[in-house]
Amino acid sequence: MNTTQPHELYRLAEQVGAALKARGWMLASAESCTGGWVGEAVTAVPGSSHWYDRGFITYTNEAKQEMLGVASETLAQYGAVSEQTVREMAAGALRHSRAQVALAISGIAGPGGGSPQKPVGMVCLAWGVKDGPVQAQTRHFGGDRQQVRAQAVAAALQGVLECVGAGFPP
Numbered sequence: 001m002n003t004t005q006p007h008e009l010y011r012l013a014e015q016v017g018a019a020l021k022a023r024g025w026m027l028a029s030a031e032s033c034t035g036g037w038v039g040e041a042v043t044a045v046p047g048s049s050h051w052y053d054r055g056f057i058t059y060t061n062e063a064k065q066e067m068l069g070v071a072s073e074t075l076a077q078y079g080a081v082s083e084q085t086v087r088e089m090a091a092g093a094l095r096h097s098r099a100q101v102a103l104a105i106s107g108i109a110g111p112g113g114g115s116p117q118k119p120v121g122m123v124c125l126a127w128g129v130k131d132g133p134v135q136a137q138t139r140h141f142g143g144d145r146q147q148v149r150a151q152a153v154a155a156a157l158q159g160v161l162e163c164v165g166a167g168f169p170p
Contacts (some may be wrong), residue, residue: 028099069093
């Protein structure tokens with residue numbers, strides 16, 4: 001079980017900032033189960049206003065639809081915790097921001113809410129670049145609610161690093 005520490009998230013956020021700043025890019029985040037934790041992590045870094053444009057906290061399906069343009073059909077067919085939904089969340093964050101890269105997170109942090117098909121710890125993540133592809137992946141994290149959320153934030157930031165620094169996809 002990964003126990004992501006605050007200093008690790010800060011270090012990742014610093015690296016994301018350096019990579020984005022080197023390209024002259026901005027980041028937008030679209031978060032559900034992490035409730036703005038990506039935004040908190042990146043804005044802890046001094047000067048992040050040069051590379052972090054905005055964050056969308058879309059906890060409900062209605063918020064995902066209203067703020068990011070996630071299709072009601074996508075939510076009905078696949079659910080909020082799905083690669084299809086996070087792809088649409090990332091694309092919506094790009095459309096509704098000035099960012100060149102976006103990340104999206106939706107998952108089941110627990111302790112309840114899981115099912116055999118979508119167990120606690122399942123998190124879907126997506127990364128997209130302006131006028132480019134949106135990639136998604138599903139991860140399964142262990143631990144309690146806080147640990148699942150911290151690992152999701154770390155994975156999302158690592159994906160941005162890979163997307164921006166090493167080439168797409170993450």
